[in-house]
Amino acid sequence: MIKFAVVGMGHIAKKHIEAIEKAEGAVLTAVCDTNPERLRDFDGKVKTYTDMETMLRENEDIDVVNICVPSGLHAKLTKIVAEHKRHIIVEKPMALKLEDAEEMIRVAKENKVKLAVVHPNRFRPAIQKLKEKMEQGAFGKLSHANATVRWNRNQAYYDQAAWRGTKEFDGGVLMNQAIHNLDLLLWLMGPVEAVQAMAATRLRNIETEDVAAAVVQFKNGALGVIEAATTIYPKNLEESIAIFGEKASVKIGGRTANFIETWDIEGVSEEEREKLIDEINSDPFGKPGHQWIIEDMVQAIQEDREPIITGEDGIAPVKLILAILESAETGKRVLLS
Known part of the structure; x- marks a missing residue:
């Protein structure tokens, strides 16, 4: 043992x-x-x-x-x-x-x-199926991707402990809530080359951002749109990841990204799609x-x-988030090495 x-x-x-x-x-x-x-x-x-x-x-x-x-x-x-x-x-x-x-x-x-x-989140059944299709080349040339986290973390959440919402110990919506979604984005789409972003602290009394939006360009040429917020009223609305290519459009969503909302892939029949959706719906969370x-x-x-999932895997979304925050602060396009 x-x-x-x-x-x-x-x-x-x-x-x-x-x-x-x-x-x-x-x-x-x-x-x-x-x-x-x-x-x-x-x-x-x-x-x-x-x-x-x-x-x-x-x-x-x-x-x-x-x-x-x-x-x-x-x-x-x-x-x-x-x-x-x-x-x-x-x-x-x-x-x-x-x-x-x-x-x-x-x-x-x-x-x-x-x-x-x-x-x-990489181990969610729907995400695993999406990764499998991408590795098979089912999407053809990739067009763009979308990563969305629209959640609620009210002031009481941040007031639970003095470290929450601080720059030194916690980070904002990107580091704390959206980082799993951004890990999926990078795992599926590959590394990011450049980012242009905005971020703000709109509704919560914290040091860090509670809402952020970014446009990214991946090294493979595809584009990406990121939206992350803890300002959604009155409760979590959605977490989703969507990938679009010349032969496929897939969106995994729900309040947490566990459910197939769109699964249109060239060569996959409606019967196959419905069978897969039923399979996922029967156990959307799988083994934790x-x-x-x-x-x-x-x-x-x-x-x-x-x-x-190595340290090198773990550092990738941290690099992306820091680039987003740098772009939001400077107003400039930031290149990732």
């Missing part, structure tokens, strides 16, 4: 713990949070710690540490874990600064440990993405290979 520890017992840690409990070959050994109140539910079940380094020193058998602390602390904790020669699963975004993300990748390689970044990532890390350790 591969032994896991979770650091940072906030909301997202619950998904990690559930995934570890369900994952084949994984077992939860310890949890850590600087606030002892958050550890009470684990008393007598697993080892609990208020200091991560103490946890690592006292438990040399911990194989993997899942980092679930505020985003601005990811780089610092990743470095400590890597220096203790433990593998790492870090929540999104892997870092808020490019230099921090690059340092995380460097320190993991230097210490010969595996670094995985949590982008679970966090469980996929946990199980993949188990296998990556056993097989001594890279995780399915």
Whole structure:
């Protein structure tokens, strides 16, 4: 069994713990949070710690540490874990600064440990089917893509904790809410060459943007439109990803991008399309993405290979978001290297 520890017992840690409990070959050994109140539910079940380094020193058998602390602390904790020669699963975004993300990748390689970044939306059944079709070349020449996140995060959400909505620890709608959607955009369409964008803080009392819009050009020549907002009234409206090419138009949508809304592909009959839609609708969420990532890390350790979502994968949407924010601030077109 591969032994896991979770650091940072906030909301997202619950998904990690559930995934570890369900994952084949994984077992939860310890949890850590600087606030002892958050550890009470684990008393007598697993080892609990208020200091991560103490946890690592006292438990040399911990194989993997899942980092679930505020985003601005990811780089610092990743470095400590890597220096203790433990593998790492870090929540999104892997870092808020490019230099921090690059340092995380460097320190993991230097210490010969595996670094995985949590982008679970790749494992949604509808997204998997879309990726499969794109890899088969079913779209022909790509025209453009659209990535949309129209969600609600009211002021009470940001007021839950002092770090929410800050530039140092959290980031705005792009880094926090839209980054999974942008990861899908890059995973499906490939790297971005240039971006022109605007962003604003319209409705929430926070340091960062609560709405943003961007136009991008991919290295393959296709265009893309990005819209992200936490200002939608009164609740989440939609998350969608749409791809358009000379032989296909596909949109995956819903409140979260789990459902096929458009599936028009040359050579695919109406009967085949309806069968696929029924298949997706019968189980639109599939195995939880966090469980996929946990199980993949188990296998990556056993097989001594890279995780399915690497640090290099994790840095790509961070680079895109930072370019969008730079363009919004300067009013200029920004080129990505």
